[in-house]
Structures are given as C-alpha cells and as structure tokens.
Amino acid sequence: MPENNKTTREINFHVTRFNPETDRTPYVKSYRIPVREGMTVLDGLHYIKENVDPTLAWRYSCRMGVCGSCGMLLNGRPTLACNTQILHIANTDLTVGPLPNFEIIRDLVPDLMTMFDKHRSIKPFIVRADEAEINTAEGEFYQSPEELEAYLQFAYCIKCGCCMAACPTLATDARYLGPMPLAAAERYDKDTRDEGRRDRNEFTGTSHGAFRCHYAGECSRACPKGVDPAKAIQYLKRQLVLDYLHLARRKKPCQKLHGPGQGKPLPNIPAAPAKTV
Ligand code: SF4
Numbered sequence: 001m002p003e004n005n006k007t008t009r010e011i012n013f014h015v016t017r018f019n020p021e022t023d024r025t026p027y028v029k030s031y032r033i034p035v036r037e038g039m040t041v042l043d044g045l046h047y048i049k050e051n052v053d054p055t056l057a058w059r060y061s062c063r064m065g066v067c068g069s070c071g072m073l074l075n076g077r078p079t080l081a082c083n084t085q086i087l088h089i090a091n092t093d094l095t096v097g098p099l100p101n102f103e104i105i106r107d108l109v110p111d112l113m114t115m116f117d118k119h120r121s122i123k124p125f126i127v128r129a130d131e132a133e134i135n136t137a138e139g140e141f142y143q144s145p146e147e148l149e150a151y152l153q154f155a156y157c158i159k160c161g162c163c164m165a166a167c168p169t170l171a172t173d174a175r176y177l178g179p180m181p182l183a184a185a186e187r188y189d190k191d192t193r194d195e196g197r198r199d200r201n202e203f204t205g206t207s208h209g210a211f212r213c214h215y216a217g218e219c220s221r222a223c224p225k226g227v228d229p230a231k232a233i234q235y236l237k238r239q240l241v242l243d244y245l246h247l248a249r250r251k252k253p254c255q256k257l258h259g260p261g262q263g264k265p266l267p268n269i270p271a272a273p274a275k276t277v
C-alpha cells in the first residue's frame, strides 16, 4: 500500500474468476475497493485478497515490471498489473481478466507454457560451432556499440506474454510462434557472436512462423518494455527471403580478444579494477 492514506475514490473491480476443478466456465465477480492515488492494480488485488476474498489467485513476484509474472488484461488491454496505476485507467470501474490466447490455470493465472515451449524451440541462446571455445574459453568476444545496438532492444523482453495475448493471429492459429519467440529469434540472429540462424530458420520460416504475421502491430503496442516485436518479425522475413535466395551476406566473424587490453577501448569507460585473486 502507498504511504499516502487519503482515500481518493472507490472503484469497482470486475475480476474474472475460474477454478477448472469446480467451474464449467469463467465468470466475473465484482469487488468495490477504496483506491488511493498511486495504488497499482497489483495493490488493488492484494487489497481484495487481504480484506474481501482470500480465494482470488494471480501470479506476481518483483512488483517492479521486471519479472514478467503479472501480465493480465486490464480494461481489455494486456499489460502488467504492477506498473499500472488504477486511477490512470479507471474512474469508476475496472475490468481485470487473465491474458487471452492462453489456457487459464486459475482466475488471473494464465498457463504460459505454450509460449515458453515455442521460445525454447527457436534456440534462445548463442549458438556456436567451435565447441572447444565454449568448453575452454580462450578469450572474450568483442562487440562494437553498433553491433550491440542491432539487437539490444529485443533483449529487453521479460517474457510477460502481453504481446502474445494481443496478437490476433495467435488467436486464430495456436501453432503460430507468436511475437515473443520471433523477437527472441531476431535478437540472437543479429548477435555477432551467434551462428545459429540457419537452425532457427527451420522454425521461423515455417507456415506458422514469421510469414504468418499480418503486421497489425498490436504486439508492439502492448509491450510494457518498449520492445518492438512487429519490427523484429519484419527483419526476420527479409532475412528468410535472402537466405532462401542465397543472397544473404556472410556474417562478419566476431573478433576474439585473447586477454585484456586488446581491441579498441571505448571512451569514458573506467578501467576494470585489478584482479584481487
Ligand atoms: S504484428 Fe504480427 S505478431 Fe504482432 S500482433 Fe500483429 S500479427 Fe501478431
């Protein structure tokens, strides 16, 4: 709860409830709660659980828009409950539901496993052929600021699933990879240290991959972290066509530094402290 104790308004929370063990279909239950300035939707749910209905279930962890656990549908928009203030989106009434395009485990808890399975399929890690280097690293790989910039924004994804919930294509094709896994594929494809693009093309280039996207852009509008999955998917489409036509430029090999002090030093970055061990 915020420190400011002044109640500013009463808001009706209309919350989707569903227990698959006892309910045939989801239903809506309403709670009228006092709301103070600064209260987030997550605070409101805690108020309900502590003071009105202890059976309400949802998922959360960090309370600060980092863990990606508390994605839900607020007034019809997929977003994070912990970084949405109630009075910013509601005057009298607020609807709170689970993220669409996922099965419901209970109440506001979506089953995100379909998303994580798709994410795993595209190999969301740096793939390299030189296994000896992976097992016995000889040095660090150098990446320029420009090379980092090419994938950085896609690396900000917290796997909350809001983009998946917003995607109209996923609503009609459950096998569509969806914006989060496709943006992750682009993030690793663009990494100069990675050599796994051809492997990922096996998944991103299928009829349920990047070309299934209609570029409505809802995913990018929904993303609470400013990631632009729709843009990532258009990059993927271009690369898939170039790879298919054998027109893709060879990726410049990433420079390996065999010890400290090599490569071009970046300006304004203090030197690392001396080793203590
Ligand atoms: S741009 Fe593509 S991935 Fe994003 S919501 Fe639209 S169809 Fe889905």
Ligand code: SF4
Pocket (backbone or CB within 6 Å): 156, 157, 158, 159, 160, 161, 162, 163, 164, 179, 180, 183, 222, 223, 224, 225, 226, 227, 229
């Ligand atoms: S791209 Fe954005 S909306 Fe989608 S899972 Fe990542 S952080 Fe969430």
Ligand code: FES
Pocket (backbone or CB within 6 Å): 060, 061, 062, 063, 064, 065, 066, 067, 068, 069, 070, 071, 080, 081, 082, 083
């Ligand atoms: S509780 Fe972690 S993102 Fe909301």
